[in-house]
Amino acid sequence: xxxxxxxxxxxxxxxxxxxxxxxxxxxxxQLLIDIxxxxxxxxxxxxxxxxxxEHQVPACExxxxxxxxxxxxxxxxxxxxxxxPQGISAKAMAVxxxxxLSGRDPKEIAGVSSDVVYEVFGRELSxxxxxGLMGMVSMxxxxxxxxxxxxx
Numbered sequence: 001x002x003x004x005x006x007x008x009x010x011x012x013x014x015x016x017x018x019x020x021x022x023x024x025x026x027x028x029x030q031l032l033i034d035i036x037x038x039x040x041x042x043x044x045x046x047x048x049x050x051x052x053x054e055h056q057v058p059a060c061e062x063x064x065x066x067x068x069x070x071x072x073x074x075x076x077x078x079x080x081x082x083x084x085p086q087g088i089s090a091k092a093m094a095v096x097x098x099x100x101l102s103g104r105d106p107k108e109i110a111g112v113s114s115d116v117v118y119e120v121f122g123r124e125l126s127x128x129x130x131x132g133l134m135g136m137v138s139m140x141x142x143x144x145x146x147x148x149x150x151x152x
Contacts, residue, residue: 009116010108013100017119028122032092039091042067042079051081057139060132062087064094068143076109076147077102078140089121093133096120097140109144112137 009017020028046067047055057064063083068076078101080094101109114134117125121133 009112010100010104013096013112013116016096016100017116020120025122032121033088035095036088036092038095039080039082042081046079047081057132057135059128059135060090061128062090062132064090064132064136066136066139066143068140068147070147071103074106074147075103076106076144078143080136089125089129089133090136093117093120093136097136101140101144106144106147110141110148112141114138114141 008014020031023031042051042065046069047065051065055065055067057066061084064087065081065083067079069079071077078098080098082090082094084090101112114137116137117130117133121130125133
């Protein structure tokens with residue numbers, strides 16, 4: 001698929017959005033379930049339960065948490081926990097954010113709009129679910145912005 005060189009999102013994320021835009025509702029749901037099944041919770045060398053409150057996503061019904069570690073090249077690696085076993089959309093969002101944004105330039109990540117949630121899931125989600133997923137995106141972009149600040 002040809003695409004304008006000036007994309008709104010980092011390439012891997014835009015590729016997924018392009019794929020999702022071509023699918024009907026059933027295909028989109030199945031792909032997101034398949035993505036959610038790839039979810040792996042934060043490793044114990046990054047965080048252990050009980051997780052620190054500052055990593056909890058506000059307003060997330062699935063009790064999601066976000067961590068960022070700086071890779072050797074200064075780029076971020078994101079980690080997630082989703083405490084609700086039925087939190088399929090939060091798990092899918094975590095996999096999408098990790099796959100498409102970990103290892104990217106923090107400037108690219110900082111520009112990702114939380115509206116990407118609607119592009120991934122559509123507008124059929126409940127307000128509460130949408131707010132939680134948007135909170136996950138916001139925590140990731142905020143973490144990227146902090147990486148751009150000069151180290152003290």
